[in-house]
Amino acid sequence: MDSGSDKFSDKNALEDDQTLGRNVTDWLVYGLASRALMERITDEEIKRSIQFRLPLAAIVIGVDFFKEYIVQNGLSSGAKCLHAVISSAKSALRRKGDILSRYSNDEFVAIMPETHISGAIKVAKAMQASLDDMAIRHEASIYGKVTLSVGAAMLDPNMGATPIEGVRTTLLLEADRALCIAKLAGGNRVMVSILDPDMTHIRS
Template sequence: MSILIVDDSPTISSLIKSYLINAGYTDLLFAASAKQAFQMLGVTLHGKLSGNFTTSIDLILLDIVLPDMDGREVCGIIKSIKHLQDTPIIIVTSLTDSAHLEMAFAAGATDYVTKPVNYIELLARISSALKLKHEMDHRKAREKKLLEVTRQLEKAVNQLNRLSSLDGLTGIANRRRFDEYLHIEWRRNIRNARPLSLFMADIDFFKAYNDTYGHQAGDECLKSVAKTLKNTLQRPGDLVCRYGGEEFAIILPETPSSGALSLANKMCLSVEALGINHQKSPAGNYVTISIGVATTLPTENSSPKEIIAAADQALYNAKHNGRNQVYVGRSGNTTAG
């Protein structure tokens, strides 16, 4: 335990030193003024950190009358420094009237010892102060550990939540995230009275692709298509999801039919431009996709199920009409315009 004795009297300092050494306290530091004490603590006279201190101090014995500053003011400055706030300060004083002591305690003093210093009293108060310091340090260490455990737990939970929203193969959002995000954007677009567009996209003749090139090649194909669809999106709020199997869903908040149609056509062209050979596809020489597009103005009387059904029907029509194309659907409040 490191103890700093701040007293301008060599006699008092020597007496306290002999008492403490006799009691087994050997890590002792001495300062004859506030300035010297501040230097050892790494503090300036204005209560700022100097970044230069002798050692960690566990207890301060502070004379109330110093040559360069009132001890109570010194106490207040020390206690204003965050990392020193838990360091106990015992005032050593011959001023025992209540007004002086009240001012010392108000400045942050933990206890006081009267002059002339009594051996038994000094050791008892030091023991009590150091015990308090030990308990506070132990509590802070537990709190720090608990905060770290909490931080790690929050990080793990966030990571788990993120992974639970991603498709394991393609790395894009999964069906669970699709349902969640569509509901969120549906409510937001109701509030903002803005249209919402939804794509349902399907890789053309994907079963034939798997049968021809194998399931490993099929997985690589899914990943390439997913990456291309994601990279084609133009805004952070747009979301592409793996809806199931070789089917993808794209949510476009605040997007009218004209903008949706333009993006859907771009997606079709981008996937075909990957140049993934597909010998068994009647739709072309390469892997292609079909997209069904639906756009609606969400209202309190409508449901996300309606736009999903409309996009599904549009996808069916795109496939029925030859695939490798975009088809814009209509249903109820769902509109192409």
């Protein structure tokens, strides 16, 4: 994963985050990219994906039954649980161009340039396996331990031609929608969505 100093110590990104009033320490302490930096890099990768006809994948990662985990174990254990998720996600993201960022309170997003949906599923399963190995007890979960649901989406440049505004938003929303479906289906699974740059062919 590209957790090297260049991108993550990006001064502009730090300023962006401060302007937006977000918690900058998230990515400084845990090696996550700020939301602003993730968005900027995703926009660059979308342009590159369309120009060179390369696939671009995004996955949104969420802990199953996380609210129940907090109720049973408290906020401090909840935070430790999220750190374990970050660690699992980072261990599965081995390519230099991969980027991991916070998506919402208890969700994370990984952007994977030059990665087909099949590769994204492989990475998602590696994240799940890594967390599974940690065997963090979760008595309120049907699985008895902390598990992950993952929604994956891919921009397929071969299916369309024209880049339009809002591709990044749609890519992330589609991955998040796939995550919601994975959670509704019982959790501990990976669901996918594929879209083209014209966003006329969304498939789940």
